[in-house]
Every structure is written in structure tokens, then in C-alpha cells.
Amino acid sequence: MSSPGLGTCLVADAGTTLPLLLSPWASLKEKRWPAAEEVGTPSERRRPSASAVASRGSCAEVLSMGASDPAQAILDKLAGPTGVWEAGQTGAGGIQSGIVRGGNAEQADLATVRFVKHRSSERRHLYYVTFKGTIPQLGPVVHEFHYAYPVEPDAEGGWRVCGGSGGAGEMPRRSTPWVNLGGGGWPKWFFAGGRIDPAGQPVDRVELRFQDGVTLHDDATDNIALFISDHPPAMPATIVMLDPNDNEVVRHPAFPGVD
Numbered sequence: 001m002s003s004p005g006l007g008t009c010l011v012a013d014a015g016t017t018l019p020l021l022l023s024p025w026a027s028l029k030e031k032r033w034p035a036a037e038e039v040g041t042p043s044e045r046r047r048p049s050a051s052a053v054a055s056r057g058s059c060a061e062v063l064s065m066g067a068s069d070p071a072q073a074i075l076d077k078l079a080g081p082t083g084v085w086e087a088g089q090t091g092a093g094g095i096q097s098g099i100v101r102g103g104n105a106e107q108a109d110l111a112t113v114r115f116v117k118h119r120s121s122e123r124r125h126l127y128y129v130t131f132k133g134t135i136p137q138l139g140p141v142v143h144e145f146h147y148a149y150p151v152e153p154d155a156e157g158g159w160r161v162c163g164g165s166g167g168a169g170e171m172p173r174r175s176t177p178w179v180n181l182g183g184g185g186w187p188k189w190f191f192a193g194g195r196i197d198p199a200g201q202p203v204d205r206v207e208l209r210f211q212d213g214v215t216l217h218d219d220a221t222d223n224i225a226l227f228i229s230d231h232p233p234a235m236p237a238t239i240v241m242l243d244p245n246d247n248e249v250v251r252h253p254a255f256p257g258v259d
């Protein structure tokens with residue numbers, strides 16, 4: 001079962017909280033990465049490290065500890081404890097936003113974790129991950145979650161999750177194509193990710209165009225768009241969706257209300 005729409009934005013470090021998203025710089029050169037099945041074996045990908053299990057009592061420890069590789073850092077994060085949910089505004093389509101402090105928004109079933117898409121900048125990796133799990137504040141109902149998780153190197157030579165954006169539930173149906181983006185990292189760097197609703201149109205690529213002329217690119221594989229940059233560009237930003245012949249299908253504000 002899925003919820004009517006639950007959105008969350010995670011806090012990367014004690015300090016900065018971004019309710020939706022903000023900013024990149026320098027054009028992202030698209031890179032091809034191994035398929036999800038090639039990022040370790042299924043058993044390796046679904047098993048949190050021993051250090052993560054030992055630290056389940058503290059989200060801060062889980063977020064700051066180093067993992068052996070970027071994908072493992074995400075598994076270690078998902079194995080962590082749940083935090084305290086602070087509900088925000090309910091947006092169009094009934095999507096409930098909110099902030100979770102001191103842990104995860106959900107309790108993930110690690111056996112269901114799937115790495116759907118992967119992009120990178122020079123310093124960081126960005127994964128689009130799906131999994132099933134429960135939201136303790138809402139009872140035992142199982143939801144399907146969709147998250148964009150950025151991962152960066154730590155001081156000890158390992159990897160750590162540095163924020164994230166996503167939630168559970170179905171996207172509102174739209175009559176025109178739309179990319180439902182969320183992200184963070186601003187003002188030091190930038191990431192964004194989300195699902196594409198092509199609304200029956202032949203969407204092949206997505207561009208994220210910023211006010212200062214910076215453009216980030218991604219393809220529409222699996223109806224997911226990911227963008228990451230180590231340098232923040234200037235808001236506002238516009239989504240431009242293109243067909244296989246590079247003709248514009250539609251454009252819309254990337255982050256409505258963010259200037």
C-alpha cells in the first residue's frame with residue numbers, strides 16, 4: 001500500500017535544513033554508471049556494515065561515519081534509527097511535507113532497497129533509491145519510498161550520506177509533463193532529484209537551466225531525473241523537457257517559490 005503523499009527533506013548535518021531544494025554551478029557532464037545490480041551483490045547491498053548496526057542509537061553517528069563505498073553509506077543510513085517528525089505544510093495534491101530530526105523518517109526494509117539511478121560530480125555521488133518500509137508515527141502500514149541521496153567523502157577516507165530528498169506516495173496526476181524535484185546542498189553545492197511525469201509525451205531528456213546561464217542535464221531513463229554539482233548556481237531555475245529530436249516538449253519552474 002502507498003500513502004496519499006508524504007514528502008520529507010532530510011537534514012544533512014546539524015545546521016542547514018532545506019524544505020525543498022536549492023542550487024548548482026558548472027555544467028554537469030553526464031556519466032554512465034553500472035546498473036543497480038552491478039553495485040555489489042544483492043546480499044552485499046542489503047546488509048548494513050557492522051559499525052552502522054552498532055550505532056543504531058544515534059542518527060548523527062550513522063550520518064558521520066565512513067562507509068567503504070557510496071552505496072554502502074546509503075544502506076548504513078537506512079539501517080539507522082527513526083527520528084522525530086515535524087509536519088509542515090500540505091501542498092497541492094495533498095502532499096504532506098515535513099522535517100525529520102534525530103533520525104530517519106521511516107524504518108526501511110533493507111531487503112527491498114533498489115538503486116535505480118546514479119550520477120556524480122567530481123566530488124560527490126547521487127543515487128535515486130527506492131525501498132519499502134513503515135513510518136512509525138503513522139502505524140504499521142507499509143509504504144514505498146523514493147529518495148535522492150547524495151554521498152560525499154569523509155575525512156577518514158570513507159563515504160557518508162549528506163542529506164537527501166524524497167518521500168512516499170503517488171505523484172499528483174497532471175495534464176502536462178512535470179518533473180517533481182527536491183534537493184539541497186545550497187549554498188555550498190547542489191543536488192536535485194525526482195520523478196518525471198511525461199503525461200503521455202515523448203520525454204527523452206531533461207535540462208535544469210539557471211538564471212546565471214548554467215545548465216545541468218540528465219536523460220529520462222526510468223522516468224527519473226538527477227542533477228548534481230559541486231558549485232551552486234543562481235536561482236531561479238527552469239525545467240526544460242526535450243523529445244528524442246531535441247524539440248522542447250514543455251518547460252516549467254523547477255522550484256516554485258524559490259528565487
